[in-house]
Amino acid sequence: xKNVKKLSNxxxxxxxxxxxxxxxxxxxxxxxxxxxxxxxxxSFGGDKLPIIAGPNGVExxxxxxxxxxxxKKNNIHIIRGHAYKPLTFPYRSKQYxxxxxxxxxxxxxxxxxxxxxxxxxxxxxxxxxxxxKTADILQIGSRNMQxxxxxKKIASTNKPIILKRHFGSxxxxxxxxxxxxxxxxxxxxxxxxxGMSIPHTHRSTSRFALDIQAIPALKEISCLPxxxxxxxxxxxxxxxxxxxxxxxxxxxxxxxxEIHPNPKKSHVDxxxxxxxxxxxxxxxxxxxxxxxFNKKIx
Ligand code: PEP
Ligand code: MN
Numbered sequence: 001x002k003n004v005k006k007l008s009n010x011x012x013x014x015x016x017x018x019x020x021x022x023x024x025x026x027x028x029x030x031x032x033x034x035x036x037x038x039x040x041x042x043s044f045g046g047d048k049l050p051i052i053a054g055p056n057g058v059e060x061x062x063x064x065x066x067x068x069x070x071x072k073k074n075n076i077h078i079i080r081g082h083a084y085k086p087l088t089f090p091y092r093s094k095q096y097x098x099x100x101x102x103x104x105x106x107x108x109x110x111x112x113x114x115x116x117x118x119x120x121x122x123x124x125x126x127x128x129x130x131x132x133k134t135a136d137i138l139q140i141g142s143r144n145m146q147x148x149x150x151x152k153k154i155a156s157t158n159k160p161i162i163l164k165r166h167f168g169s170x171x172x173x174x175x176x177x178x179x180x181x182x183x184x185x186x187x188x189x190x191x192x193x194x195g196m197s198i199p200h201t202h203r204s205t206s207r208f209a210l211d212i213q214a215i216p217a218l219k220e221i222s223c224l225p226x227x228x229x230x231x232x233x234x235x236x237x238x239x240x241x242x243x244x245x246x247x248x249x250x251x252x253x254x255x256x257x258e259i260h261p262n263p264k265k266s267h268v269d270x271x272x273x274x275x276x277x278x279x280x281x282x283x284x285x286x287x288x289x290x291x292x293f294n295k296k297i298x
Contacts, residue, residue: 016172016221025175027182030223036160036188038117038136042077042298044190044253045225049295051286052119052137052227053257053279054080056268057096058103066261068114070276074283077298078137079110080119080256084127085268086143096267100127104134119162119256122154132157142166142194142232145177155184162227162256164192167208171217178224190225191218192256193247195233207235210243215250227254231272237263240274241282248289257282 021029035045042050054067058081071079083103099106107118117136122128123144131138137160140151145166154161161181165174174191181189193215195208210233218226228250230243244255260266260273274282287297 015170016175020172025172025179027187028175028178028222028224032223034187034189034223034225036190036225038078038160042117044227047295049248049252049286049290049297050078050254051076051257051283051297052078052080052254053259054119055260055273056258056266057081057085058083058099058106058120059267060099061106061109063261064106064110065113067259068110068116070259070261070279071116072114074280075298076283077117078119079107079114079116080139080258081107082121082123082139083107084121084123084131086121086123086141087268093267101130104130107134122150125150125153128153128157132159135159137162137190140164145169145174148177148180151177152180152184155181155186158186158188160188160190161186162190162192164194164229165196165211165214167195167197171214171221174218175222178222190227190254191222192227192229193218193233193252194229194256208233210234210247212243212246212250215247215252219251225253226251227256228252229256231256231258231274235269235272237272237274237278240272241278241285244282244286245289248286248293248295251293253295255286 035043037043083099085098119137119139120135121139121141122131138154139162142164195210198209215226228247230240258273259279263273264270266273290297
């Protein structure tokens with residue numbers, strides 16, 4: 001009970017104590033808000049709201065060209081696509097294979113031909129060197145959130161990083177992982193809410209549940225930009241638009257949206273990506289909504 005007494009109503013959140021702020025997560029909860037600059041006109045955490053879009057995996061050059069064209073049409077500047085993929089289950093459809101270094105070569109061409117910035121996930125230390133040559137932002141996937149050796153090595157590149165919250169982790173744990181990166185000297189860090197595992201998720205209606213409340217909670221306590229990934233949270237394309245709009249209203253600093261020219265043919269998670277038409281509508285509406293929250297979609 002002694003500890004309980006020390007907590008006052010001024011505590012920033014229920015499970016993070018004032019002592020945590022001082023001794024465990026001082027860097028990630030600094031009072032000075034961080035703006036993570038990616039390029040001359042693009043940053044997370046200020047008045048812009050960048051959208052990162054692309055397929056789940058870098059399946060082929062044609063796919064990435066098709067996607068890149070759509071991003072250009074919608075004035076979106078960051079393309080995503082993983083060439084190294086963490087998989088929940090070891091069995092795969094015959095068409096699926098990781099494109100790995102070949103996928104990174106494709107991304108190099110996309111950068112050159114379309115002037116887009118690239119986000120891709122680093123799943124293992126042995127891939128870091130190759131990925132670092134191409135990616136403008138390194139993603140740490142939810143499954144690796146607390147893989148400390150990996151995340152510290154990724155931090156040491158000094159590249160901007162997206163750290164995804166593990167679907168079973170508290171905000172305290174997420175900030176603990178963020179603290180490791182910041183302590184490594186890399187403050188180009190963006191946090192990502194991508195849904196939690198909650199008891200109902202064994203049902204076919206939902207895989208994870210987007211913790212919309214995590215967005216204002218993180219914005220309140222942390223100095224870091226917070227982005228939202230409604231695609232991986234819902235696993236279900238029809239819900240992605242409403243969760244996107246809710247994330248904007250909740251104060252997110254950016255979004256990750258999975259898209260594919262023919263979602264049914266996506267090698268992984270085909271229920272999840274928006275098609276190009278749906279993506280266009282989502283961008284149009286997001287632009288209108290973000291104005292209400294003093295943010296500009298780019
Ligand atoms: C992804 O971005 O493709 C991905 C696998 O995300 P998460 O780590 O959130 O599952
Ligand atoms: Mn994915």
